[in-house]
Amino acid sequence: MGLLKRELRLLLRSPAEVVQSLLFGVLVVALFPLAITPDPDVLRQLSVGLIWVVTLLTSLLAADRSLLSDFEDGSLEQMVLGVAPLWWVCLVKSVGHWLTALLPLIVITPLLGMMLAMTSETMLWLMASLLVGTPVLSLFCVLGAMMTLGLNRGGALLLVILMPFLVPPLVLGTQWAMTLGQPFYGYLLAGLLCVSLMTLPFATASVARIAVGR
Amino acid sequence: MWRWFHEWGSPRYFYARSGRLLPYLAGLTLLLIPTGIVWGLLYAPADYQQGHSYRIMYVHVPAAILAQSSYAMMAAAGMVSLIWRLKLADAAMQTAAPIGAWVTAIALITGALWGKPMWGTYWVWDARLTSTLILLFLFAGVLALRQAAGPSQSGGRAAAVLAVVGLINLPIIKFSVDWWFTLHQPASFSVTEKPAMPIEMWAPLLAMVIGVYGWFFWVWLLRLRQEIREREVRSEWIRQRYQNEF
Incomplete structure (x- = not known):
């Protein structure tokens, strides 16, 4: 529990990171009407997919940040050596990533939806799909960030590594929102979340041992 | 069984034994691939x-089959290197990745070339095409991570975790892409349903499939042996073996 408190305290003391994620989301969404067309009918059709893609990119952008400072000042090493089980540390890191990068974006989804002329019903299902789907993104992003720790290659490598794994939540999430909550996709997305929650922290923990040993 | 495992896990034993396998694999490949190509391209009857x-098809289908199994073999090598920390398994994973990536690329390119006359377009976002493309990205991820991490053993282990997580995810990716496609667009054409082929058509295909597997193991062994030579360059047995050339 102490770890979770620490993560939240770090989060509250650096609101700039939250603001950065929010700004990124809003600015990228603002680019689409400019690049494609201001026609609300076209934007409405594209809106669910666009917001999901923007969320995915925000998640990748924040992934490096979530571990780098802990890695550089040695806290990560202490966590690997410490008493708390390492999978729990990794889970907490994912929660921290989700709270800083993704939850704020989900909260302002209505704003993004307005910019893309969404109907309120689609918007509700989009928010539901983001709420269920984005934790999967966070879990994978922390795993990927752990793999690339200390390699100094930046975000492109992370995208190459993670892209295949982000496809299922993206596909299921957008389909769920676009079919206005067809339960088939909802169950699958929830199942994906459960499986990811149960397995990925352990994979991340094994990579953390490798990263610290490097 | 365990003795066998330990013996083959030692680079020296593996190097000596695998050298004897090479001519058989080369023979199998050089016999079956030319036979399959000539038979398939010149003598098999044209489709009605x-x-x-x-x-x-005689290039595309073997490449597509090999693409998936080469990923499985790479991930299996990764798993062995994670569990038993075998240096050899790490080298095997690292050398299988580029071959698998090329085979996947060949499957995609030949598929696109086949798609043009059949469907009128090189690329459609069909479920099978998309999941093969994602398979290529999986290979790319493993290769990129392995390259970025440098020659260290720990970099190899991170790449091995990635390969194993990818293997577990492969069915999930495949099913999610299937559902994405099948529930929403009418199937305008299907790659899966072929008319039952007469034997003159599938016999050369079978020769090609076995031939490309032979080719894969042949090239894999060649690359793996080169990798072993590079890694073990300071060890005694390599020195003795190649002392004339030093």
């Missing part, structure tokens, strides 16, 4: 619907 353009 697709005419002669179906003949690219």
Whole structure:
């Protein structure tokens, strides 16, 4: 529990990171009407997919940040050596990533939806799909960030590594929102979340041992 | 069984034994691939619907089959290197990745070339095409991570975790892409349903499939042996073996 408190305290003391994620989301969404067309009918059709893609990119952008400072000042090493089980540390890191990068974006989804002329019903299902789907993104992003720790290659490598794994939540999430909550996709997305929650922290923990040993 | 495992896990034993396998693999490959190509491209009967353009199948289908199993083999090598920390398994994973990536690329390219006369377009976002493309990205991720991490053993282990997580995810990716496609667009064409082929058509295909597996193991062994030579360059047995050339 102490770890979770620490993560939240770090989060509250650096609101700039939250603001950065929010700004990124809003600015990228603002680019689409400019690049494609201001026609609300076209934007409405594209809106669910666009917001999901923007969320995915925000998640990748924040992934490096979530571990780098802990890695550089040695806290990560202490966590690997410490008493708390390492999978729990990794889970907490994912929660921290989700709270800083993704939850704020989900909260302002209505704003993004307005910019893309969404109907309120689609918007509700989009928010539901983001709420269920984005934790999967966070879990994978922390795993990927752990793999690339200390390699100094930046975000492109992370995208190459993670892209295949982000496809299922993206596909299921957008389909769920676009079919206005067809339960088939909802169950699958929830199942994906459960499986990811149960397995990925352990994979991340094994990579953390490798990263610290490097 | 365990003795066998330990013996083959030692680079020295593996190097000596695998050298004896090479001629057989080379023979199998050089026998079956030319046979399959010539038979398939020149002598097999033309398809009653697709005419002669179906003949690219003799390259495309073996490549597509090999693409998936080469990923499985790479991930299996990764798993062995994670569990038993075998240096050899790490080298095997690292050398299988580029071959698998190329085979996947060949499957995609020949598929696109086949798609042009059949469907009128090089690329459609069909479930099978998309999941093969994602398979290529999986290979790319493993390769990129392995390259970025440098020659260290720990970099190899991170890449091995990635390969194993990818293997577990492969069915999930495949099913999610299937559902994405099948529930929403009417199936305008299907790659899966082929008319039952007469034996003159599938016999060269079978020769090609076995031939490309032979080719894969042959090239894999060649690359793996080169990798072993590079890694073990300071060890005694390599020195003795190649002392004339030093």
